[in-house]
Amino acid sequence: xxxxxxxxxxxxxxxxRPDLATLRALHSAHLLAxxxxxxxVQLGRPLTIDPAAAFDKLVTRRRGGWCYEMNGLLGAALDExxxxxxxxxxAVMREVRxxxxxxxHLVLLVDLGEPWIADVGLGDGTLEPYRLRAGPLESGGYSxxxxxxxxxxxxxxxxxxGGAPSFDVAVAPTPLNVLAEKCHELQTAPDSMFRxxxxxxxxxxxxxxxxLLGRSLRTLRPGTxxxxxxxxxxxxxxxxxxxxGLDVPEVADLWPRICARxxxxxxxxxxxxxxxxx
Numbered sequence: 046x047x048x049x050x051x052x053x054x055x056x057x058x059x060x061x062r063p064d065l066a067t068l069r070a071l072h073s074a075h076l077l078a079x080x081x082x083x084x085x086v087q088l089g090r091p092l093t094i095d096p097a098a099a100f101d102k103l104v105t106r107r108r109g110g111w112c113y114e115m116n117g118l119l120g121a122a123l124d125e126x127x128x129x130x131x132x133x134x135x136a137v138m139r140e141v142r143x144x145x146x147x148x149x150h151l152v153l154l155v156d157l158g159e160p161w162i163a164d165v166g167l168g169d170g171t172l173e174p175y176r177l178r179a180g181p182l183e184s185g186g187y188s189x190x191x192x193x194x195x196x197x198x199x200x201x202x203x204x205x206x207g208g209a210p211s212f213d214v215a216v217a218p219t220p221l222n223v224l225a226e227k228c229h230e231l232q233t234a235p236d237s238m239f240r241x242x243x244x245x246x247x248x249x250x251x252x253x254x255x256x257l258l259g260r261s262l263r264t265l266r267p268g269t270x271x272x273x274x275x276x277x278x279x280x281x282x283x284x285x286x287x288x289x290g291l292d293v294p295e296v297a298d299l300w301p302r303i304c305a306r307x308x309x310x311x312x313x314x315x316x317x318x319x320x321x322x323x
Contacts, residue, residue: 046100046125051118054078054104063127065157072163072174075119080109080247080289081168086232086239087299094151094224096121109245109291112166113228116151119165129156130163134219134227137212140200148227152214160216162201168246169207169254169265177216186252186267206265208246208256243296243303247289255288259303259310262288274307 048061055074061067085092085102092098092114099114100121110118112135123130135150136142153163160177164170171184175191177199182189187204194200200213231237238244245257254265260275262284275281278300285291 046096046121047104048122048125050104051100051122054107061126063123063129065161067126068123068128068155068157068161068163068174071119071122072165073172075115075165076172076248077250079103079115079165080245080291081111081115081166082109082245082289082291083111083239083243084108084245084285084291084293084296086111087243088293088295092228092232094221094228107290108293109247109289111239112151113224115166116153116164119163120153123153123155123163130154131156131218132221132224133214133216134223135164135212135214137209139213140211146213147215148219148223149231150212150214151224152212154216162214164201167203167207167209167212168244169209169248169256170201170203172248185248206256206263206270208244208258241306243299245285245289245291249288257284257289259307261307 055078057071057074059070094113094117096117099110099118102108103110103114103118120130120132131154133152133154134148135152136146137150139146151166155161155163161174162177163174171182171189173184175182179191179193182191189204190202192200194213197215198213199216200211202211203209231239243259247255249255252267256263256265261272262275263270263272275284278297281300282294282297285293285296
């Protein structure tokens with residue numbers, strides 16, 4: 046792996062050593078430089094869990110990626126520096142979906158004499174790595190929590206405005222085929238949220254997080270949120286380029302589908318509200 050190119054991409058200029066200071070610096074620099082995004086899934090372009098492919102996309106072509114790419118790239122960099130890294134199967138919303146969710150998220154365990162979690166692939170989670178230890182977490186002005194469910198599973202609870210409310214993670218190495226199969230499923234299953242929704246998220250510094258879901262753009266600050274709807278395909282392309290650093294003009298072709306999905310979600314929300322007792 047070309048560490049120098051990765052460091053240039055994320056703006057890291059320090060001395061890289063397998064210690065906590067380096068892990069913290071790389072973790073936050075990665076998130077501030079590289080957005081979370083699923084544009085290739087929306088455009089029907091196959092993705093893999095190969096870190097070399099993630100490097101080409103995120104570093105060479107200066108795109109963003111989803112968890113398999115974001116944490117895949119960070120994990121490869123940590124390996125190269127000399128960290129002891131374990132790839133683990135996360136399960137976003139396992140508390141609702143059950144074990145079918147296992148593998149829909151990639152999480153990194155870093156051994157620094159005690160276990161630390163590195164996760165740049167959730168999109169709007171912690172800006173910094175955190176100890177694998179039960180209790181509340183604070184990062185970037187947002188509040189999180191980590192719970193021990195049993196002797197194997199842990200549950201991470203995201204902040205109040207998090208796109209994914211929680212994920213579980215089994216503290217054990219995960220066979221790569223488990224992650225590869227789930228990566229393929231999330232790109233191809235008709236009911237996959239990644240196929241149904243355009244998703245981009247970006248840390249902007251000073252506690253600001255941008256969340257783009259379809260045509261809805263949300264700006265988060267600790268304790269507050271504001272929303273606006275994008276009005277056109279041209280605005281979508283402009284917001285992706287200007288706010289997320291993503292030069293992907295072909296997403297304009299997705300606009301009719303994005304609008305149709307927006308109306309579908311609005312109708313479902315209205316029906317659910319109407320069904321509530323008066």
